[in-house]
Amino acid sequence: MNGTTFLGMPAFPRAARDALGDAQLRRNLAEATRTIRDKRDEAVGELPDWEELREAGRALKEHTLLHLDRYLLQFEEQVTAAGGTVHWARDSAEANRIVADLVKRTGRNEVVKVKSMATQETGLNTALEQAGIRAYETDLAELIVQLGQDRPSHILVPAIHRNRAEIREIFRREMGTRAAGDGLGDAGALGDDPQELAEAARRHLREKFLRAEVGICGANFLVAETGTVVVAESEGNGRMCLSLPQTLICLAGIEKVVPRWQDLEVFLQLLPRSSTGERMNPYTSTWTGTADQDGPREFHVVLLDGGRTATLADPIGRQALNCIRCSACLNVCPVYERVGGHAYGSVYPGPIGAILGPQLRGTASPVDRSLPYASTLCGACYEVCPVKINIPEVLVHLRARVVDGKRRRPLPGPERLAMAAARWTLSSPRRLAGAQRMAAAAARLVRHNGRIRRMPGPLAGWTDARDLPAPAPESFRTWWRRTHP
Amino acid sequence: MTASFPSAAREEVLARIRRAVGDSSAVEQRYAQVPRGYRNAGGAQRPGEACSPQTVALFLERLADYGASARLVDATAAPSAIAEALTGRGADTVVVPHGFPEPWRAGLAGVRVLGDDPPVGLDALDAVDGVLTTAATGVAATGTFVLDGGPGQGRRALTLVPDYHLCVIPADRIVRSVPDAMALLDPVRPLTFVSGPSATSDIEMKRVEGVHGPRTLEVLVVATEPPLADHRPIDDPAES
Numbered sequence: 001m002n003g004t005t006f007l008g009m010p011a012f013p014r015a016a017r018d019a020l021g022d023a024q025l026r027r028n029l030a031e032a033t034r035t036i037r038d039k040r041d042e043a044v045g046e047l048p049d050w051e052e053l054r055e056a057g058r059a060l061k062e063h064t065l066l067h068l069d070r071y072l073l074q075f076e077e078q079v080t081a082a083g084g085t086v087h088w089a090r091d092s093a094e095a096n097r098i099v100a101d102l103v104k105r106t107g108r109n110e111v112v113k114v115k116s117m118a119t120q121e122t123g124l125n126t127a128l129e130q131a132g133i134r135a136y137e138t139d140l141a142e143l144i145v146q147l148g149q150d151r152p153s154h155i156l157v158p159a160i161h162r163n164r165a166e167i168r169e170i171f172r173r174e175m176g177t178r179a180a181g182d183g184l185g186d187a188g189a190l191g192d193d194p195q196e197l198a199e200a201a202r203r204h205l206r207e208k209f210l211r212a213e214v215g216i217c218g219a220n221f222l223v224a225e226t227g228t229v230v231v232a233e234s235e236g237n238g239r240m241c242l243s244l245p246q247t248l249i250c251l252a253g254i255e256k257v258v259p260r261w262q263d264l265e266v267f268l269q270l271l272p273r274s275s276t277g278e279r280m281n282p283y284t285s286t287w288t289g290t291a292d293q294d295g296p297r298e299f300h301v302v303l304l305d306g307g308r309t310a311t312l313a314d315p316i317g318r319q320a321l322n323c324i325r326c327s328a329c330l331n332v333c334p335v336y337e338r339v340g341g342h343a344y345g346s347v348y349p350g351p352i353g354a355i356l357g358p359q360l361r362g363t364a365s366p367v368d369r370s371l372p373y374a375s376t377l378c379g380a381c382y383e384v385c386p387v388k389i390n391i392p393e394v395l396v397h398l399r400a401r402v403v404d405g406k407r408r409r410p411l412p413g414p415e416r417l418a419m420a421a422a423r424w425t426l427s428s429p430r431r432l433a434g435a436q437r438m439a440a441a442a443a444r445l446v447r448h449n450g451r452i453r454r455m456p457g458p459l460a461g462w463t464d465a466r467d468l469p470a471p472a473p474e475s476f477r478t479w480w481r482r483t484h485p
Numbered sequence: 486m487t488a489s490f491p492s493a494a495r496e497e498v499l500a501r502i503r504r505a506v507g508d509s510s511a512v513e514q515r516y517a518q519v520p521r522g523y524r525n526a527g528g529a530q531r532p533g534e535a536c537s538p539q540t541v542a543l544f545l546e547r548l549a550d551y552g553a554s555a556r557l558v559d560a561t562a563a564p565s566a567i568a569e570a571l572t573g574r575g576a577d578t579v580v581v582p583h584g585f586p587e588p589w590r591a592g593l594a595g596v597r598v599l600g601d602d603p604p605v606g607l608d609a610l611d612a613v614d615g616v617l618t619t620a621a622t623g624v625a626a627t628g629t630f631v632l633d634g635g636p637g638q639g640r641r642a643l644t645l646v647p648d649y650h651l652c653v654i655p656a657d658r659i660v661r662s663v664p665d666a667m668a669l670l671d672p673v674r675p676l677t678f679v680s681g682p683s684a685t686s687d688i689e690m691k692r693v694e695g696v697h698g699p700r701t702l703e704v705l706v707v708a709t710e711p712p713l714a715d716h717r718p719i720d721d722p723a724e725s
Contacts (some may be wrong), residue, residue, distance in 0.1 A: 028689070035690040052522035059519045067512045069502045082673070088495035140696065141687035157687055164688055194688040198696050205697065210607045210646075226672040236645060236683035236698025243641040243675070244607065254498065259516055261672045262527060265664035268678075269523075276686060279547065280627035280663075283698060284678035285641075291675050293604070294640035309501035318505075 005345040005361070006151055011370035013465040015343035016335075028163045029340050033331045036157075039277025040328055040384070047273070056266045058388040061322035064259055065312060071224040071257045072303065078227025082289020084299040095304045096127035099216065099249055102300055103133050106247050108213045112205075114231060114238040115139035116218025117325055118251045118304055120152060120347040121360075124216070135216070136208050138237035140201050147174040153341030153349060155327040156275055161340050168192040171200050205237065215241035215296070219252035220324065221267055222301070225260040228288045229301065232271060232281050242285050248296035254303050255321040267324060270386035274326035307360035316397045320355045322387040327352075329381035329391060335374055344371065351381035355394040363402055372398035414458040436475040443470040525661065528668025536657050540625045541706055544659050547628025548704050551681030552694040555704040563653065563707045564592035567617065570651050570703055571596055576614035579651075580605060580643050584636025585619060589653060589707075593617075601639050610642060615649035616699075620679075623659035623706070624666045629680040630654060630704065631670060641675055650699040652679075657709040 009015065019025060044050050064071055076086040089095035095118075103111055111128065113119065113135050125135045125146075137146040144159035145152050148170040152158030159167065172190055190200055217238065221230040229250055231238050242248060258267065264286075272281045290299050312318050330336045330350030341349030345367035348356045354375055358368040372395050381391040406413055412420075425435045446452050447470035455463045462468060474482070521527070541557060548555035558566040567589055571579060578597040581590070599605055599613065619637040620630040630652060632638045644650055660666050670676060683698030694700065 032690045036686075039690075049523040052520070052524075056519060056521050056523055056526075063515055063519055066506050067515070068506065069499050070512055072499070072502075088492055088498050090494050090497055094494060138697075139687070140685045144687070157690065159687060160690070167688060194691050194693045195695075197688055198685055198693045202696055206611075209697070210611060223672065228672045234683065235685045235696035237696070239641065239645045239677065240697055243645065254502075262664075262667060265526070265528070265667040266521075266523070268667070269663050278551070278680070280624075280629045280678065280680040282551070282679065282681050282684045285676070286672060286678075287675040288673050291634070294634055294642075294675050303498070305498045305501065309498065309505050312502065313505035 005357070005365055005367045006342075009345035009367050011366040012343055012345065012374045013370060015345060016339040016374070017465070019339040019343045024163075025161055025340055026338060028161055029337055031163075032157070032160050033337050036277055036331045040274060040331065041277075043273040043277045043279060046279070047269070053266055053269055054386055054388050057270050057324075057386055058322060060258060060263050060266060061387050062319075064257060065255065065318060065321055068254065068257070068312070071259055072254055074224040075222050075227055075257050076303075078225070079289055079299075079301055080227075082227050084227070084289040084301060087300060087302045089302055089304045089306070092122035092304070092306050093127075095122050095251055095302050095306070096124050098302050099124060099251060100128055100131040100133060102247070102249050103128065103214055103216075104131065106214050106298075108133075110134045110136065110208075110212070111214040111216050111249075112136050112138050112208055112212040112241045112245065113142075114215070114217035114233065114241045115142050115158075116216070116251065117155060117347060118218045118253050119216065121253075121306065122251070122304065124251065136205070138205055138209070138235075138241060139233070140198060140235060140237075143201055143205070144170060147171070151342055152347055154330060155325050155348065155350070155352075157327075161342070164192040164194060164197065167197055171197060175200065175204055205240075209237075209240040209244060212241070212245045214247045214249070215245040216249050216251065217241055219250055219256050219301075220271065221264060222252060222257040223259075223261050223264065224257050226288055228261065228286050230264065230268075230284065230286045232268075232275075232284045234276065234282045236283060239283055239285055242287070243295045246296055247298040247300075249300045249302065251302045251304060254305055254308050255323075271324055271326055274324075274328040274384065274386040307362070310362070311356075311359040314359070314397075317355070317359050317394055319389045320352070320359055320394060322389050323352050323356065324387060326386055328384040328386065332380040332384050334376060334378060334380070344374065351375060351391045351395075352389070355389075355391055355398060358398055358402075363398070363405055369402050369405070372396075372402055414461060418459075433475065433477065436471065436478075439471040440473050440475075444473075446470075523664075525664040528660075528665045530660050530662075530665040530668075536659075536709060540659055540661055541656050541708075543661075544623050544625040544628060545704075545706060547625065548681065549628075551628055552684070553628070553681050553702040553704055555706070557656070557706045557708060559708050560588075563589050563705065566592070566705055567651065567653060568592035568595065570705065571615065571617070574615060574649050574651075574701065574703075576649055576651075578613045580610065580613050580616045580639070580647065582616075582618060582637055582639025582643055584638075585617065586637060586653075601643060604640070605643075607642070607646065610646040613647050615651060616643050616647045617651045617653070618644055620652050620654050621658065621676075622666050622669055623654050624661075624663055625659055626662045627680055629663075629666075629678050631666060632677045632679065633671065633674045634676075635674070641677055644677065644679075645698055648699055649701045649703075650682075651703045651705070653705045653707060655707050655709050659706070 621633040
């Protein structure tokens, strides 16, 4: 199992239509993405060498991927020498089992968590719960998602679909009912000012941080040369989880490794400006194994494949592994801005999710087959990507893969029949003219304000997700002949 | 130290990688070909540049931009500036880690000082009014300072749990850019890059300062006159 799509999730077009009907969601998203886009533009505009940094970032990632075995082994060696332990996991289930076993060995049944896409991807919290271990998300947005029994909808800001009033309701309900031991007895009086909501989260989590024995984190970067792990964050919840517990477990994808310490000079400039639109995020922690008198006494890294090596095998698709999870592509995407993250059906939404998901998981499910089409191919994502992933190129490549998958079926689908008919029609001027006359006549019956909203029969597939402009009453050639006798 | 051991998963993941990309040779040579046309690659800072008034001014400006109060003081005025800052925040009990420069301690007469020796417990740490440290390096371009656990900085929990952090940095430890800083830092030490007080933008992407880390961050840059001939950002001037 290489990560899953959300249970019972419909394919993108249907999920998108449902999302588009939610006016509140669209307002929340439009407001939030506009704010972050402006901030990002300003932070990036400040650096005259931005393009050189992007090129260095891209080249470093590409280089690392081509020598991934060597860099992973070097990382393992360095972590081990520094007092840590490295574990390897072929898939999500194996990664979750390793983490659960490590937690059980400490004799504890509670962990505090730093926000991590890898643990979202493997569904770690559910796996821990099944093993009798309670995982507390400590990032504010993850906390909102966890308390609201909701799903993440953005890589950086998982609760981007919620506005302050909704968040206050979740906090009131969830913190209020558990007020007794959680130090938030007056949650009922909570206002909806973001400052006040952040204060509520601080009080809610304070005790958990101070008594936490086991921390779980992901990684932004792993440095092969030194065995160093890097975690970038804003709130200080990460620092709490990384430095206060006695045991720290890091779950990271194998593509997170970079060759040398010096390479961080590139990525620590690219990531914050692309991600939160800041020159630097408030806190970045780096550590190497375990340190005397400072932080955890036991440190584990679990390196996750989870479909990454399959992605690596595709020379065009592998650039998706360059991703540093900044989420700039989500914020500029006209499709994401309108439908939000849930419609993409997994923890990686937006343009990067549309190329990462179907590669990590394969194109077996309807959601994963529909994701390469969840784009207008406008190219804005490519332009902002700090490591220059050509997302439109990979999307088109994956569309071809989806179509090739259908080609192997014994019976041709409507799409293939339509394409065959089109070839027959377009290869003769006479047949084309005939088809145009027929279309114009038929259009008079179904058009509405110059558009066709629903096509009959098997053609309905086309109009499921879009309107069709009605054909002109007559073709250009007919018009020319009629007006220029 | 626990040695890691070859596992079936490890061998399989490595084999999958090799199948996907082939043999991994000539790595060094290819690594050297990565284009590094960006500014200050590898840390290009020349000796003495660290102290340029422009660099210090930029550092202060960028810190303020992210909600830290930051100002420049003369070396002679440093003790009184520290005392004023602590009094201004009503910080009566303050943690001051071992190795904090002796000349600056002159300002601590009216304050109850906890060293971290023996280590202060978490609950006690949660109850103090603030923490006073120095830092290993400052980065002007981003308004960042880096704590490396060296003299006068202490273990990571000390600058995390208290709600107020006063950081005093000699001007000659401030560098221009991120690459300059990375070249000076030692990755073996646990490092914390701090850029302003803890913050979140998780609610409607509006930045709110003060979540779990110190909600108030104050920085004093102490002018170093004359500029040092060579910069020694990790060394503690008080101990050298």
